[in-house]
Amino acid sequence: MRRPEAAPQAGRGILACRLARGAARLSLVLAVLAATVLFPPPSAAQLLQPERRVEVNAMEYPWSAIGRVNAGGRGHCTGFLIGERHVLTAAHCLYDPVVGRWRGAIELHFIAGYQRDRYILHSKIASYSRPETYVYNPKPDPKAASNDWAILTLAEPLGRQAGWLGIKALDSLMQSRVKAGDALLLQAGYRRDRAHVMTAGWACALAGVIQGGRLLLHDCDVIQGDSGSPLLLYADGEFFAIGLHTIDLVLKEKQHLGGVLSLSLFHPNGGRADAVRALAATSVRWAAGQLPGAGSAAARVPLTTIDNLLAKLGYLQLTAGGPSGDARSAALSRFQDENGLARSGKPSIAVMGHLLHASTP
Structure with missing residues (x-):
């Protein structure tokens, strides 16, 4: 005769669980806000x-310096080259939560220029460094996130072909x-x-x-x-x-x-000691990035992104075979004229930057 009471009790239990989860989320939000120096919030329109x-075409710089970190066939993260043999990624990407252990370097693989199962630039991981104090947490945790970094050392000097990003x-x-x-x-x-x-x-x-x-x-x-x-x-x-x-x-x-x-x-000025030591142990320097080397399969100018942005802004009509050089040059010249830029008609990384600015509401 007590069965009719079971449903309300279960309902109260479910409600209690939901309230607890909601309170936990609210606590996280309040903790973040309390420790945050906030900038003006985005407007409703934003x-x-x-x-x-x-x-974007992953075989064009700067995108070619960004790649996939494949972890033992059990998922992936993103990473980016900061030197010939060094990649920055998140430490939690190297942890196997199923087994509860840190993956060995032999289980990791970095692929640059990866697009639709096609890749040319790739390397095994020789070793990696991470903070010993980092503790994996599957839930969003700002405290853990501020310690969530790893530097991968590649077996091959992939940066010579893919280029790398400067750090600032x-x-x-x-x-x-x-x-x-x-x-x-x-x-x-x-x-x-x-x-x-x-x-x-x-x-x-x-x-x-x-x-x-x-x-x-x-x-x-x-x-x-x-x-x-x-x-x-x-x-x-x-x-x-x-x-x-x-x-x-x-x-x-x-x-x-x-x-x-x-x-x-x-x-080196004001950084955290273990992170500073880890970077100092590499060949990475605080300087501008490096374009892909001459003869590399990776392009030094991001033509695909430039063409897509020109089309987005209404300056270029995209065709199945891609625009001709003359069509691109004419579109770029018109864009430069209408935006008060020096006319060159030539695609470049700086031109892509101007196009990105122009595409910003």
């Missing part, structure tokens, strides 16, 4: 605008330039929903700084698979990596924020 994300610390001056629209933030990686193509999003806005400046919050659209990807800065005609994506947070129903580990962590 939150509702169509996603600014395009497929995002100082207050550059933050002001980003806010003023004089510099641009981007993110590119191998998302879970499009794991076999690289996509890039741009015009990301900084949303805050937490964990004593170690973690930057931004509104790029990032999901699983983007972990380990770079937060890119385009300024003064060059691309730099300024952060390493480690965590996703949801602060509002329509506002998902990505958390990136600031690369200032590795800077």
